[in-house]
Amino acid sequence: MFMNNYLEKLPSFVDTIESIKETIIANIVLIGQIPAPTFKEKRRAGIFMDRLAECRVDECTTDGYRNPIGIVRGTSSSKPPIFLIAHIDTIFARDVDHNFIVEENSITGPGVTDNSVGVGVLLSLPEILRKLKVRFQSDLVLAGVIQSIGKGNLRGVRHLVKTWPTPIRGAVCIEGIELGRLNYYSDGMVRCEVECNISALNGVKHKFKPNAILVLNEVINQILKLRLPQRPRARVIIGKVAGGFKHGDIALESTLGFEIQSDSDKMVKLIFNDIKDIIEAISHEYEVELTFKTISNLKASTLTYNHPLVKSTRKVMKELEINPAGGPCESELSIFLSRKIPAITLGITNGENHHQKNAQVKIDPMFKGIAQIIGVIMAIDSGVCDE
Amino acid sequence: MNDSWLKKNTFHYSEFTDISRLVEEKKKKNILISLCLPTLNEEKTIAKEIVIMKSELMTRHPLLDEIVVIDSGSKDNTLEIAKSFGADVYEASSILPNLEQFKGKGENLWKALYVTKGDIIVYIDADIKNIHHRFVYGLIAPLLLFDNIKYTKAFYDRPIAIGKSKIRPTGGGRVTELVIRPLFSLFFPELTQILQPLSGEYAGFREIFEKIPFPIGYGVETSMILDICEKWGLDVMAQVDLERRIHRNQDTKALGKMAFVILKTFFNRIEKLELIDLKKDIFSEMIQYNLVKDRIKPDKLEIECFERPPIETIPEYREKFNIG
Numbered sequence: 001m002f003m004n005n006y007l008e009k010l011p012s013f014v015d016t017i018e019s020i021k022e023t024i025i026a027n028i029v030l031i032g033q034i035p036a037p038t039f040k041e042k043r044r045a046g047i048f049m050d051r052l053a054e055c056r057v058d059e060c061t062t063d064g065y066r067n068p069i070g071i072v073r074g075t076s077s078s079k080p081p082i083f084l085i086a087h088i089d090t091i092f093a094r095d096v097d098h099n100f101i102v103e104e105n106s107i108t109g110p111g112v113t114d115n116s117v118g119v120g121v122l123l124s125l126p127e128i129l130r131k132l133k134v135r136f137q138s139d140l141v142l143a144g145v146i147q148s149i150g151k152g153n154l155r156g157v158r159h160l161v162k163t164w165p166t167p168i169r170g171a172v173c174i175e176g177i178e179l180g181r182l183n184y185y186s187d188g189m190v191r192c193e194v195e196c197n198i199s200a201l202n203g204v205k206h207k208f209k210p211n212a213i214l215v216l217n218e219v220i221n222q223i224l225k226l227r228l229p230q231r232p233r234a235r236v237i238i239g240k241v242a243g244g245f246k247h248g249d250i251a252l253e254s255t256l257g258f259e260i261q262s263d264s265d266k267m268v269k270l271i272f273n274d275i276k277d278i279i280e281a282i283s284h285e286y287e288v289e290l291t292f293k294t295i296s297n298l299k300a301s302t303l304t305y306n307h308p309l310v311k312s313t314r315k316v317m318k319e320l321e322i323n324p325a326g327g328p329c330e331s332e333l334s335i336f337l338s339r340k341i342p343a344i345t346l347g348i349t350n351g352e353n354h355h356q357k358n359a360q361v362k363i364d365p366m367f368k369g370i371a372q373i374i375g376v377i378m379a380i381d382s383g384v385c386d387e
Numbered sequence: 388m389n390d391s392w393l394k395k396n397t398f399h400y401s402e403f404t405d406i407s408r409l410v411e412e413k414k415k416k417n418i419l420i421s422l423c424l425p426t427l428n429e430e431k432t433i434a435k436e437i438v439i440m441k442s443e444l445m446t447r448h449p450l451l452d453e454i455v456v457i458d459s460g461s462k463d464n465t466l467e468i469a470k471s472f473g474a475d476v477y478e479a480s481s482i483l484p485n486l487e488q489f490k491g492k493g494e495n496l497w498k499a500l501y502v503t504k505g506d507i508i509v510y511i512d513a514d515i516k517n518i519h520h521r522f523v524y525g526l527i528a529p530l531l532l533f534d535n536i537k538y539t540k541a542f543y544d545r546p547i548a549i550g551k552s553k554i555r556p557t558g559g560g561r562v563t564e565l566v567i568r569p570l571f572s573l574f575f576p577e578l579t580q581i582l583q584p585l586s587g588e589y590a591g592f593r594e595i596f597e598k599i600p601f602p603i604g605y606g607v608e609t610s611m612i613l614d615i616c617e618k619w620g621l622d623v624m625a626q627v628d629l630e631r632r633i634h635r636n637q638d639t640k641a642l643g644k645m646a647f648v649i650l651k652t653f654f655n656r657i658e659k660l661e662l663i664d665l666k667k668d669i670f671s672e673m674i675q676y677n678l679v680k681d682r683i684k685p686d687k688l689e690i691e692c693f694e695r696p697p698i699e700t701i702p703e704y705r706e707k708f709n710i711g
Contacts, residue, residue, distance in 0.1 A: 024444035099516040102434035104471050
């Protein structure tokens, strides 16, 4: 009954949210223009805190890992808090021009899709809630987590959730794109890097000096020959390759980055061991040293499709005419789920050129995307995660 | 030269980050503040300027009473974009249409005086890539907090955007260093304390702007400083360090044209002040040269340096603002 009450309000929320679009866009731009490559988020975290303080949140602090956090106090002191999370680090180096371009219906700039829109919306929430005249029983914890991407290995959110002193009622992870994404499970994952460095070898060892790129090419070929099962689902994604100096010189250094993903942790481990064997064999066969490193890992964790949080979120999306699209999500979500805290990841708007310097998001769909977040917080506050 | 002005009248924007205090001061003094953005084909930067100023200095802190865009005839979507984000948009040609029409930044600034309602007017260039509300509150603050200050001017550490995504840490201000500073050193050494006399961001009280002439083009910044200094003295001016400003870089030929206009404006002023006596009229044609297929060809451009008179002398303005 209560659920339907707030569902009906959601479409009208969209216009109210749009009425403060300048505030939302300004937050996206002002936070997004501060470079924040993983491990170097200090300045952006500082601005995050300043903006939250200016928004007059009830409490503004950092946790022991320097994740910036704002708290909007709820009406009940007995209800556990609801977490709203957006990672503040980006894949772009400091010397990249981070100035955004705002046009009639778009914002363009490096990192805008991942995750300036998410962070900007998080910063705008106190103002949006005031405008909507909405209050919750639970406290809202607005956290911009650091060290999420790549080698950051979700350290910020891991620390935040691990050390939070009270139970957590539920969590919503906010990503810039795509509107309609509804992630409620994360696959088991191991992210690995293989390095081949020929120059470190003794020069007289080889009759013909091996080529570091071709050695890793052989590693890739062997990985591709692995027979991966249909059930449990499993895959290996070859995501990054780098190496060599000049067109005409034999490459002496090369690096390969890949991820093993499966909904079974056991399968991830089996594939990991297979690849480890491949690397050892190639290292022996080519007489080169291959360094194999694990840079991050996640355990598979899931809510069911029929979990009340997932069901309520689908209802919220339906009310706002957003088509839900599922899929696993290897991000902050997995940290909550692995600790049995109901959580989902949602996208705010539509965009393109994801992870490129000219990444772009649309402005118009954003307001629906934000209304959906408010709807889901209302659902959690009404108790859908409490069972 | 006495450099006490530099010490006394130079501020850093970080001294004024308490915007609520500025709003209180504004209320106490019962004054209105207008932001004017002169534009010509600024579709890539105008929205961001409006959005940030509206969000931070109208919605969050009611420091500004209006944002006005005065356009010189943009061919891109500048006007539509500015309107869509809620600015009051005017084509310069539609303001005081009975007067002879000119095109130029100075023309836009002058006409802004007619359409804006503020007691303080802040002028900000519309091509700033790293726009931040400090550009505006930093200029307004000394005007609100110090009764003797009537005009504020920005200065920066000015990186220039190079290539698509890299920023060079220093540079800019070539016309200032090669043209204006030598001229000021020769004729008005005390004005050399103004670190970036050509910066496009300044603010002041209407009572100042309405009493000075406005060259229609690039000369407006130079003439403004000379005229204000002559009428009211250097002490009514202040400069504010706004730290970084990232803007489009201009090629040397374009800067040459800018220098031409500034020199002409300067000569005009020092002749009026009887500091020099030109025995004949100076020319109004800028001549540059291009190498075209191994032949050197002149590239001539007629640059008339018109000036608008003090706007308080215009009957329509006097009527609108009840000047007896």
